[in-house]
Amino acid sequence: MTQTGIPFVFMRGGTSRGPYFNRADLPEELDRLAEVLIAALGSGHPINIDGIGGGVAVTTKVAMLSPSEDPWADVDYFFAQVSVSDRLVDFKPTCGNILSGVGPAAIELGLVTPTTDETEIRIRAVNTGAKVVTKLQTPGGVLTYDGAAEIAGVPGSAAPIALNFMGVVGSSTGKFLPTGQLRDEIDGIEITCMDVAMPMVLARAADFGLSGHETLAELNENKAFFARMEAVRIEAGARMGMGDVAQSVTPKFGLFAPARDGGTIAARYFMPWDTHPNMAVTGGQCMASCALTPGTIADGLLDRPTASPANVVLEHPSGTIEVLVNFDASEGFALNSAGLLRTARKLADGRVYVPAHIWQGP
Incomplete structure (x- = not known):
């Protein structure tokens, strides 16, 4: 085999878009992981012609999900921002729009089973330590993307996804005001x-x-x-x-x-x-x-x-x-907390392929 196929779900999350992976299907070591994501997204070219990125920063984002190591949470969400043209991957930030799709993707990937007509999922953002509770529409225990919720920047409507963020103060620096001053x-x-x-x-x-x-x-x-x-x-x-x-x-x-x-x-x-x-x-x-x-x-x-x-x-x-x-x-x-309403939609699923010389698989 000259290529390695990696299972993924392709989702629009809020006003961003990208592949959602099971973390277990990717390299553990971050330098190798970065090379895999660069190849998958096609980073290094202004329109990502050799990958599934979309040529702008909001379409070169990646979510990697796993069962949570935190007893509070159901799912761990590890985010990567892949550059469009510079072959760079930043694992420091998180992304709330891509997080909008974490709940649905967790169900699609078999990490979470819907419960009643509304399913609550507790998410730990690995990059920052933030804790997020999301509520999804799952009538009869079945995930739905259809609904009347609209968000600016996305055409049409979809099922509402409620997000409630906690523990987000000092997410990266440990301080509300990192310089110690208001100005x-x-x-x-x-x-x-x-x-x-x-x-x-x-x-x-x-x-x-x-x-x-x-x-x-x-x-x-x-x-x-x-x-x-x-x-x-x-x-x-x-x-x-x-x-x-x-x-x-x-x-x-x-x-x-x-x-x-x-x-x-x-x-x-x-x-x-x-x-x-x-x-x-x-x-x-x-x-x-x-x-x-x-x-x-x-x-x-x-x-x-x-x-x-x-x-x-x-x-x-x-x-x-x-x-x-x-x-x-x-x-x-x-x-104390911040709440937002977003939507998401599954666009595709299957396998994304990277050259085997970059990674031969788990």
Whole structure:
């Protein structure tokens, strides 16, 4: 055999897409695992012509599932972000959109058996340690993808998938405010560095000469902005205790502006070397938390809710995303949990093939 076939389920999870594997079907050693994922996705080419990636960061994501080693959880979810064209794999972050498909994929892969008309699955995000409870529609004990739930950035409707995130504060750095301050300044730009579900560097769009309501194309074409933003991100990463982040997708970057379409605040999220077409689930939690925290760079950009739980509506390039934040404001801001509604759909299953000289199988 000149190729190795690896079983997988191909899923859309939220506004992302990628293969979902049983972790047992992949190499244990991370360097070899990275080579397998690069080959499977076709990383190293702008349209991933020799793999099943889609040529953009939201379609070169990978989920690897296994029975959980944590007695609290049912499933362990290990995430990998595969680059489109640089042959890089980042195992540091997690992805909340891909997590939307973890529950259905766990059922499809035989790791979880549906129970009643609604099945609750407890998920441990291996990369960050976050604990997530997802609820799926399983009428008569059968997983369904049909439903009336709609999310911005995805055509049509599907069955709702409820996600409730816990234990996401300090997910990567161990701190809510990794620099110890509500605000820092780098290159004349005032920022807030925050770690909730995803470590992020947050700034005001106006400080970059932007409105914060630019389209996806307008932002991606603004090379001067990206160059300045990347310099700020790299320095912020060092101050956050994350080391040299020049080759890492974390920390992510986000911009705030006043809402103009009835939301709580306008937000733009970067991955970080291009603009997210919608809003990441993890990034949405961090940006909603920043918006709710007095003293951050979000001050003055919104009418800040003070009662918990608060429904924070983030306006993004494709519409809005709602984050239901349960928090304690008795002493500053303390996040208890964040809930979101997503959808997912199985697109294909079978085997994806990689050259045998890369890996010959378990």
